[in-house]
Amino acid sequence: MAQYDRSKIRNFCIIAHIDHGKSTLADRIIEMTGLLTKREMQSQVLDNMDLERERGITIKAQAVRTVYRAKDGNEYIFNLIDTPGHVDFNYEVSRSLAACDGAVLVVDASQGIEAQTLANVYMALDHDLEVFPVINKIDLPSADPEEVAKEIEDVIGIEAMDAPKISAKTGLNCEEVLEQIVQKLPPPEGDENAPLRALIFDSVYDSYKGVIVFMRVMDGEIRPGMRVRMMATGAEADVVETGYFGAGQFIPCESLSAGMVGYLTASIKNVTDTRVGDTVTDAKRPAPEPLPGYKKVNPMVYCGLYPADGAHYSDLRDALEKLKLNDASLFFEPENSVALGFGFRCGFLGLLHLEIIEERLEREYNLDLVTTAPSVVYRIHKTNGEMIELTNPTNMPAPAEIDYMEEPIVAAEIIVTSEFIGAIMDLCQERRGVYKSIEYIEAKRAILKYDLPLNEIIYDFYDALKSRSRGYASFDYELSGYIRSELVKLDILVNREEIDALSFIVYAGNAYERARKMCEKLKDNIPRHLFEIPIQAAIGSKIIARETVKAVRKDVLAKCYGGDITRKKKLLEKQKEGKKRMRTFGSVEIPQDAFMSVLKLDET
Amino acid sequence: MDAYFDMLSEEISLSPYTGREVSSVYFGGGTPSLADPLKIRGILDQLRKEFRILADAEITIEMNPGTVSREKLRIYRESGINRLSVGLQSCSDEMLKKLGRIHTFRDFSDTFWMAREEGFENISLDLISGLPGETPEIFRDSLEKAIAFAPEHISVYSLIIEENTPFYALYGPSGKKRGELPDEETERGISHLADRVLEASGYEKYEISNYAKCGYESRHNLGYWTGVPYLGFGAAAASYVGGRRFRNAMDDDYLSLPYEECEVLEKEDLMAEMMILGLRLTKGVSLSSFQKRFGKDLMEVYGPVVEKYRSLGALALSGDRLFLTDYGMDAANVVMADFL
Numbered sequence: 001m002a003q004y005d006r007s008k009i010r011n012f013c014i015i016a017h018i019d020h021g022k023s024t025l026a027d028r029i030i031e032m033t034g035l036l037t038k039r040e041m042q043s044q045v046l047d048n049m050d051l052e053r054e055r056g057i058t059i060k061a062q063a064v065r066t067v068y069r070a071k072d073g074n075e076y077i078f079n080l081i082d083t084p085g086h087v088d089f090n091y092e093v094s095r096s097l098a099a100c101d102g103a104v105l106v107v108d109a110s111q112g113i114e115a116q117t118l119a120n121v122y123m124a125l126d127h128d129l130e131v132f133p134v135i136n137k138i139d140l141p142s143a144d145p146e147e148v149a150k151e152i153e154d155v156i157g158i159e160a161m162d163a164p165k166i167s168a169k170t171g172l173n174c175e176e177v178l179e180q181i182v183q184k185l186p187p188p189e190g191d192e193n194a195p196l197r198a199l200i201f202d203s204v205y206d207s208y209k210g211v212i213v214f215m216r217v218m219d220g221e222i223r224p225g226m227r228v229r230m231m232a233t234g235a236e237a238d239v240v241e242t243g244y245f246g247a248g249q250f251i252p253c254e255s256l257s258a259g260m261v262g263y264l265t266a267s268i269k270n271v272t273d274t275r276v277g278d279t280v281t282d283a284k285r286p287a288p289e290p291l292p293g294y295k296k297v298n299p300m301v302y303c304g305l306y307p308a309d310g311a312h313y314s315d316l317r318d319a320l321e322k323l324k325l326n327d328a329s330l331f332f333e334p335e336n337s338v339a340l341g342f343g344f345r346c347g348f349l350g351l352l353h354l355e356i357i358e359e360r361l362e363r364e365y366n367l368d369l370v371t372t373a374p375s376v377v378y379r380i381h382k383t384n385g386e387m388i389e390l391t392n393p394t395n396m397p398a399p400a401e402i403d404y405m406e407e408p409i410v411a412a413e414i415i416v417t418s419e420f421i422g423a424i425m426d427l428c429q430e431r432r433g434v435y436k437s438i439e440y441i442e443a444k445r446a447i448l449k450y451d452l453p454l455n456e457i458i459y460d461f462y463d464a465l466k467s468r469s470r471g472y473a474s475f476d477y478e479l480s481g482y483i484r485s486e487l488v489k490l491d492i493l494v495n496r497e498e499i500d501a502l503s504f505i506v507y508a509g510n511a512y513e514r515a516r517k518m519c520e521k522l523k524d525n526i527p528r529h530l531f532e533i534p535i536q537a538a539i540g541s542k543i544i545a546r547e548t549v550k551a552v553r554k555d556v557l558a559k560c561y562g563g564d565i566t567r568k569k570k571l572l573e574k575q576k577e578g579k580k581r582m583r584t585f586g587s588v589e590i591p592q593d594a595f596m597s598v599l600k601l602d603e604t
Numbered sequence: 605m606d607a608y609f610d611m612l613s614e615e616i617s618l619s620p621y622t623g624r625e626v627s628s629v630y631f632g633g634g635t636p637s638l639a640d641p642l643k644i645r646g647i648l649d650q651l652r653k654e655f656r657i658l659a660d661a662e663i664t665i666e667m668n669p670g671t672v673s674r675e676k677l678r679i680y681r682e683s684g685i686n687r688l689s690v691g692l693q694s695c696s697d698e699m700l701k702k703l704g705r706i707h708t709f710r711d712f713s714d715t716f717w718m719a720r721e722e723g724f725e726n727i728s729l730d731l732i733s734g735l736p737g738e739t740p741e742i743f744r745d746s747l748e749k750a751i752a753f754a755p756e757h758i759s760v761y762s763l764i765i766e767e768n769t770p771f772y773a774l775y776g777p778s779g780k781k782r783g784e785l786p787d788e789e790t791e792r793g794i795s796h797l798a799d800r801v802l803e804a805s806g807y808e809k810y811e812i813s814n815y816a817k818c819g820y821e822s823r824h825n826l827g828y829w830t831g832v833p834y835l836g837f838g839a840a841a842a843s844y845v846g847g848r849r850f851r852n853a854m855d856d857d858y859l860s861l862p863y864e865e866c867e868v869l870e871k872e873d874l875m876a877e878m879m880i881l882g883l884r885l886t887k888g889v890s891l892s893s894f895q896k897r898f899g900k901d902l903m904e905v906y907g908p909v910v911e912k913y914r915s916l917g918a919l920a921l922s923g924d925r926l927f928l929t930d931y932g933m934d935a936a937n938v939v940m941a942d943f944l
Binding site: 528529530531552553554555556557558559560561562563565566568569571572573575576587 | 632633733734759760761762764788789791792795812813825828829834836840841842843844849851867876877880881884912913916918931934935936937938940941942944
């Protein structure tokens with residue numbers, strides 16, 4: 001094969017605050033380097049799940065290789081790695097960044113620097129990436145590129161006066177971005193003759209090729225026929241194919257050597273063997289040390305997923321198995337509930353991960369699901385000395401058997417501008433946070449450190465943080481351990497019948513408040529029936545909150561003659577549509593959303 | 605107006621169903637009594653030519669009080685119209701004003717007696733319940749005044765606040781006068797009151813919102829509820845014939861291209877319609893008619909729903925008839941939605 005001149009390779013990512021134009025610029029780069037014509041491009045090539053396009057976020061890392069003929073007359077290979085954009089996937093982000101040598105920082109010319117801009121830049125700098133800024137959306141009337149350039153220099157401290165001022169939407173000045181990628185970002189380093197070390201930054205499952213491992217070769221060379229070992233999981237396999245990333249397709253090549261980004265296939269059946277962050281090495285000549293930074297990511301949040309129609313249990317299992325092929329961090333095992341029948345207890349990286357899986361199951365696999373309230377993993381120390389990890393509130397032992405309980409705690413770092421420090425401290429206080437420190441990173445920005453119980457942040461903490469800081473706070477956290485805590489199980493009774501799937505575990509001090517809100521929420525969620533429905537919350541046998549769904553007493557009497565019939569039917573169908581997503585308990589129909597409503601207790 | 609009647613006449617002449625037997629004709633929707641009565645007569649004459657209108661056909665025209673003269677009524681009578689449906693709405697001038705009606709109770713009274721004098725022996729009155737500020741006492745007073753005229757037929761509907769109306773701004777979910785509307789419990793009381801007072805005065809409730817003296821049930825409207833085919837002509841008119849429902853364009857669009865929509869009704873649709881329309885009637889749905897029409901046992905199709913609402917006391921089964929109980933009538937939508 002043609003030996004690549006490593007100095008003509010650029011491995012980079014694009015980083016930006018949400019909506020500053022990351023994906024649009026990626027599209028332009030792919031388009032301008034001639035890999036695809038405008039017509040072939042579905043906008044935003046890199047976000048290839050429908051869901052990603054709709055939510056405007058990237059869920060899985062993606063990569064694409066293009067070739068750029070620079071003004072110096074040379075051809076450069078660009079490997080653009082797109083990174084996920086949410087705290088749930090922070091670990092994946094860090095591995096994607098580790099696969100790059102440089103980053104293009106996109107800043108909106110009218111918005112300027114925002115929280116994620118900084119969080120992303122710091123993360124890139126942590127990975128020793130070269131970063132150069134690009135000022136986007138200069139075609140907007142409110143654009144002030146000079147001011148934004150100055151801000152970048154002042155706040156981030158990187159050179160910005162010659163930052164390309166572009167419109168990724170129209171393509172204006174985007175050529176300049178390509179030139180600066182060549183000039184400002186470094187070529188990869190690495191020793192081609194050293195034992196193979198390649199960093200896995202993602203993998204996908206293909207039904208013909210098995211697992212396709214996305215990797216960045218750091219040292220050595222990989223080629224088909226070679227036996228490789230994943231240094232952390234210990235899995236071994238014979239490489240069948242190596243190649244690089246076309247847009248939306250895999251292009252085989254003879255080998256990949258140090259500095260290159262590409263993929264390997266090796267008839268690997270299971271993505272759990274090829275975990276993100278692991279190092280691929282030569283089984284015959286292994287590297288002495290793996291690449292730094294590997295960790296096994298464990299699910300942080302559990303919930304029950306049930307088919308709305310019990311007959312679809314095996315469809316749900318098949319769908320979960322298929323999703324698991326592409327998602328090593330998804331966990332599931334069968335469970336059953338008195339109220340909901342057979343289903344699965346599933347583990348996720350966070351709430352967004354949960355929502356994504358749920359939506360994919362519903363859309364791609366056409367399943368109607370009931371989701372129970374998410375729970376973190378509690379540790380229960382029983383009086384007999386045994387310790388159990390509780391992922392399902394229903395399995396909580398009787399109070400007499402419990403010596404004490406523990407809940408997971410995270411070390412949280414919140415970066416916020418000084419005017420919102422008070423509001424954010426209040427929020428952390430409300431969420432049972434323990435203040436650790438505050439540190440000013442510059443005159444008007446500080447890092448707040450708190451220990452927070454995980455169950456206080458998985459639901460809506462991120463939203464609350466954003467709203468109380470007008471979007472200016474950024475947030476990161478790491479599981480730091482378990483602490484002893486007073487926890488109780490709250491049971492919900494609808495029409496005097498306990499609905500096990502609605503039980504949840506709550507900090508004792510918040511039990512009354514939560515119980516009251518839960519009952520209110522359910523009251524609003526459960527449609528009126530022909531009879532009155534009491535909704536009660538109980539701890540053990542003690543009722544601590546109650547609401548009532550009133551009975552329907554009188555419908556509106558509308559005319560229903562010739563021309564009204566279609567309309568009447570539509571009205572009834574709408575009423576019925578609401579009922580479709582409901583589950584019948586005894587004689588009460590409860591909408592499926594109600595099972596998630598515990599999440600949104602803090603909304604008014 | 606001329607253009608409208610020209611189009612109407614053309615539409616009738618182009619109907620593929622001419623020659624069919626017709627047992628009722630209804631001029632309604634909007635206020636047909638505002639039109640030139642000779643035009644109405646013209647249309648009726650044309651219908652007689654194109655269709656076989658039975659000698660004892662029920663021929664109704666809708667009118668608002670104060671919109672007709674003695675002469676108009678005479679022309680209606682001469683042209684064969686034998687039933688009037690009068691949009692009285694309320695006998696309280698205060699309520700009529702709130703409704704934005706231009707007529708007064710006095711206007712109604714004049715119109716009614718004039719119609720009687722002109723020989724109309726079958727008159728229906730429309731009343732609206734649930735008006736802003738209405739109490740059971742106000743409603744009862746209005747109802748009793750209406751009954752005093754001894755009409756053959758009375759309809760009682762709830763006030764419905766439609767979007768994009770001035771009413772919606774005031775009484776809609778965020779309107780500042782929302783609170784003036786009677787609450788659900790009051791509406792229920794008013795509805796039960798209507799049942800009681802009308803029954804005591806010799807009106808039988810034969811449909812969820814319609815009451816009639818014996819033998820004066822609206823033949824035309826009963827057709828809608830029992831699946832009899834009908835043809836509609838004019839703007840926004842609907843037809844149901846040959847398992848399809850057609851709808852004409854609205855307002856001025858009608859003048860350029862009358863036909864707009866056609867909905868093909870599958871067997872399941874027809875079964876559901878038979879249920880939701882049939883249950884509006886106090887006599888309910890006949891199990892044998894269902895069997896005859898669809899070749900299927902009603903209980904085989906809807907057994908679980910029927911049982912559910914029977915056990916809740918909303919539906920009752922007696923001999924061949926499945927019908928809403930009084931309790932079920934109050935919450936008819938809840939029950940009907942389950943038949944879709």
